[in-house]
Amino acid sequence: MAKKLMQGNEAVARGVYEAGGHVVSSYPGTPSTEITEFISKYDEIYSEWAPNEKVALEVACGAAIGGARAFTAMKHVGLNVAADPLFSMSYIGANGGLVIAVADDQGMHSSQDEQDSRHYARAAKVPMLEPTSSAECLSYIKLAFELSEQHDTPMFVRLSTRISHSHSIVETSERKETQVKDYTKNMQKNVTMPAMARLMHKRVEERLIKFADYAETSGINTVEMNETKIGIITAGVAYQYAKEALPNASFLKLGMTFPMPVNMIKDFAAKVDKLYVIEELEPIIELHCKANGINVIGKDLFPLCGEINANMIRKLILGENTELFTLDQTAPIRPPVLCPSCPHRPVFYLLNKLKMAVTGDIGCYTLGALPPLDSMDTCICMGGAITVLHGMEKARGPEFAKKSVCVIGDSTFMHSGMTGLVNMVYASTSSTVMILDNAITGMTGHQHNPTTGFTIKDKPAPQVDLAELCKALGVKNVVTVDPFDIKKLEEVIKTETAREELSVIIAKSPCALLKSRPPQPAVKTDNEKCVGCRMCMKIGCPAISMNDKKMNVDSTICTGCKLCIQICKLGAISV
Amino acid sequence: MKTTSIMLVGVGGQGTLLASKVLGNMLLESGYDVKVSEIHGMAQRGGSVVTYIRYGEKVDSPIVDEGHADYIIGFEQLEAYRWLPYLKKEGSLIANSQRINPMPVITGAAKYPENISKELSEKVKTYHEVNAIDMALSCGNSKAVNVVLLGVLAKTMNVDKEVWVNAIKNTVPAKVLDVNLKAFDMGYTA
Numbered sequence: 001m002a003k004k005l006m007q008g009n010e011a012v013a014r015g016v017y018e019a020g021g022h023v024v025s026s027y028p029g030t031p032s033t034e035i036t037e038f039i040s041k042y043d044e045i046y047s048e049w050a051p052n053e054k055v056a057l058e059v060a061c062g063a064a065i066g067g068a069r070a071f072t073a074m075k076h077v078g079l080n081v082a083a084d085p086l087f088s089m090s091y092i093g094a095n096g097g098l099v100i101a102v103a104d105d106q107g108m109h110s111s112q113d114e115q116d117s118r119h120y121a122r123a124a125k126v127p128m129l130e131p132t133s134s135a136e137c138l139s140y141i142k143l144a145f146e147l148s149e150q151h152d153t154p155m156f157v158r159l160s161t162r163i164s165h166s167h168s169i170v171e172t173s174e175r176k177e178t179q180v181k182d183y184t185k186n187m188q189k190n191v192t193m194p195a196m197a198r199l200m201h202k203r204v205e206e207r208l209i210k211f212a213d214y215a216e217t218s219g220i221n222t223v224e225m226n227e228t229k230i231g232i233i234t235a236g237v238a239y240q241y242a243k244e245a246l247p248n249a250s251f252l253k254l255g256m257t258f259p260m261p262v263n264m265i266k267d268f269a270a271k272v273d274k275l276y277v278i279e280e281l282e283p284i285i286e287l288h289c290k291a292n293g294i295n296v297i298g299k300d301l302f303p304l305c306g307e308i309n310a311n312m313i314r315k316l317i318l319g320e321n322t323e324l325f326t327l328d329q330t331a332p333i334r335p336p337v338l339c340p341s342c343p344h345r346p347v348f349y350l351l352n353k354l355k356m357a358v359t360g361d362i363g364c365y366t367l368g369a370l371p372p373l374d375s376m377d378t379c380i381c382m383g384g385a386i387t388v389l390h391g392m393e394k395a396r397g398p399e400f401a402k403k404s405v406c407v408i409g410d411s412t413f414m415h416s417g418m419t420g421l422v423n424m425v426y427a428s429t430s431s432t433v434m435i436l437d438n439a440i441t442g443m444t445g446h447q448h449n450p451t452t453g454f455t456i457k458d459k460p461a462p463q464v465d466l467a468e469l470c471k472a473l474g475v476k477n478v479v480t481v482d483p484f485d486i487k488k489l490e491e492v493i494k495t496e497t498a499r500e501e502l503s504v505i506i507a508k509s510p511c512a513l514l515k516s517r518p519p520q521p522a523v524k525t526d527n528e529k530c531v532g533c534r535m536c537m538k539i540g541c542p543a544i545s546m547n548d549k550k551m552n553v554d555s556t557i558c559t560g561c562k563l564c565i566q567i568c569k570l571g572a573i574s575v
Numbered sequence: 576m577k578t579t580s581i582m583l584v585g586v587g588g589q590g591t592l593l594a595s596k597v598l599g600n601m602l603l604e605s606g607y608d609v610k611v612s613e614i615h616g617m618a619q620r621g622g623s624v625v626t627y628i629r630y631g632e633k634v635d636s637p638i639v640d641e642g643h644a645d646y647i648i649g650f651e652q653l654e655a656y657r658w659l660p661y662l663k664k665e666g667s668l669i670a671n672s673q674r675i676n677p678m679p680v681i682t683g684a685a686k687y688p689e690n691i692s693k694e695l696s697e698k699v700k701t702y703h704e705v706n707a708i709d710m711a712l713s714c715g716n717s718k719a720v721n722v723v724l725l726g727v728l729a730k731t732m733n734v735d736k737e738v739w740v741n742a743i744k745n746t747v748p749a750k751v752l753d754v755n756l757k758a759f760d761m762g763y764t765a
Binding site for chain 1: 587600603608620621623634640660676679680684694
């Protein structure tokens with residue numbers, strides 16, 4: 001038993017290891033990414049980066065049907081992508097064991113929405129456990145595998161940004177090897193055709209009755225009696241906030257948020273004067289209580305949007321305010337920016353200059369939407385750049401195609417860009433697709449994908465050639481260009497958007513943070529030549545600012561991409 | 576024992592994550608219950624970042640609320656300023672004098688606040704400002720700003736220097752260990 005300070009995600013990975021997990025397939029997504037990265041360090045487990053969450057879950061389904069203990073981790077919006085196999089697999093079961101970790105992002109620290117994954121547990125009828133610390137991340141994953149195998153069901157473990165990315169103390173133990181179970185062909189069980197699925201659905205409902213009983217009796221949900229003036233029902237990280245704010249209150253902590261107990265809540269409610277439900281996002285626990293005739297205070301008091309914290313609880317329940325320092329001046333916001341030497345910067349500089357309409361996608365390059373680059377019109381979901389551009393062109397006509405492009409990263413293109421591109425080929429559109437190939441999955445912190453030529457364990461792998469792939473999909477005009485050659489890039493964008501045929505432009509240059517692209521010496525500036533025209537400010541480089549009406553380069557930030565040298569018409573910047 | 580709350584605030588890429596790792600390991604070694612909370616993903620790309628470290632006999636919330644931080648270490652001036660409302664009235668503030676312009680200032684859409692040091696030193700009783708970037712550069716690596724600042728914090732906190740040094744040795748990659756130990760010393764004696 002070793003005591004360690006462990007990130008929630010690392011503890012989840014440790015849980016999969018200790019539970020004797022065999023097969024793991026995931027697609028990266030903040031805040032879930034590190035789970036699978038940590039798993040990849042265990043040689044006892046087969047692990048891979050799949051091109052998207054649907055593929056990942058299906059691989060895990062296959063592994064579970066094949067008798068293995070299988071696992072996948074994803075962020076909340078990833079579960080939307082994986083929803084199709086999820087609902088069917090709930091009917092089929094889990095044979096060897098199937099656990100899905102899903103990490104919500106309350107407060108949208110790095111996401112496009114803050115949907116509540118507990119809805120999926122109910123919708124797909126898949127039981128859901130919810131840890132409140134790293135130690136519980138580890139123990140709940142192990143429990144989830146046991147329950148999965150025992151009740152032949154996939155299991156959810158729901159995380160959140162604050163659970164996934166908080167470190168707390170964990171005691172680890174050894175891995176318990178598990179045998180890969182027998183696989184026997186069984187159409188009745190594994191083929192979801194209507195006749196079989198009708199029977200499967202009945203089995204799912206019977207299974208949930210057993211889990212409802214488990215919720216009452218197993219000890220997964222716990223009561224902590226203290227003073228009885230205030231009673232709190234809570235789960236996940238909200239439990240920690242509530243304990244912080246109300247150390248003297250009584251608690252019913254739900255370790256399982258689907259299905260939830262009824263009698264246990266009724267008993268607890270009877271023992272306290274005032275009963276609150278403290279949960280982030282949707283009123284899931286609250287509605288469960290109210291549906292069962294239990295009077296609770298929940299979203300009348302607490303917000304539906306964003307995170308809860310201890311101060312908020314102190315204020316809303318106890319009426320306590322904290323005395324705060326105030327600032328005499330406004331602190332300007334510091335939004336995230338493209339890194340110094342980022343290969344996306346020249347692309348967005350030009351798209352802005354050429355006044356293109358740009359449908360965007362999910363990744364670092366979404367930052368191209370912010371000023372001064374200011375060159376993105378839409379961002380919806382993974383792969384949405386290509387399809388949205390196609391839809392806009394169908395709405396606005398072929399002339400629109402001449403002044404619009406879509407931008408999508410290499411990993412996002414592999415995730416769900418290809419099908420949209422095939423649709424464009426099939427529909428004979430004349431749009432222009434830009435793939436920003438920076439040789440890595442960037443925003444989530446450098447994971448390999450099918451275009452990088454390496455596996456999750458950094459072993460060489462077959463490498464998908466994006467240009468050849470696009471040609472094979474039926475695109476006739478495929479041009480690869482180095483975005484740091486902005487003259488050439490501008491020419492290519494002009495030619496391809498003017499062309500009355502579908503084109504793909506691959507802007508290919510590695511991520512500035514990759515080891516294969518070491519930082520270069522900072523550029524030098526010549527105050528004599530600089531007239532303060534601010535041209536260089538248009539590229540939105542964090543290293544460049546104006547000082548006494550002259551441009552100034554912070555040499556501790558500049559990594560020498562030389563883009564500004566190409567922009568300056570007066571030769572005021574040099575190497 | 577009451578829970579103590581520390582916040583490391585800075586600009587994505589300044590090394591707050593490594594600093595919090597050193598701090599977390601040091602506190603674990605010292606026998607405390609510890610929670611460290613950080614943000615990954617989009618904010619790391621040059622945005623305003625914050626890491627929370629809490630320790631004591633038993634820690635509940637992994638994050639620090641406004642008005643509850645015992646220590647704030649600002650890796651950059653504006654960030655030290657921005658997060659001031661999180662400091663307890665009697666809390667300590669350590670700030671790096673380095674200035675990194677945020678994009679709205681670069682584009683001219685907003686102004687970088689003036690005389691931050693003056694305002695902070697007038698408001699906060701225990702205010703300590705250091706030029707951590709120059710110290711880091713003199714140790715041979717501008718990236719060592721984080722460990723310089725840990726050195727400054729170490730002197731304020733009641734923990735043996737040895738425990739800190741061990742935590743650095745156990746956390747920092749071997750090839751940059753010397754630079755970091757030098758940087759820590761420099762902060763400690765600042």
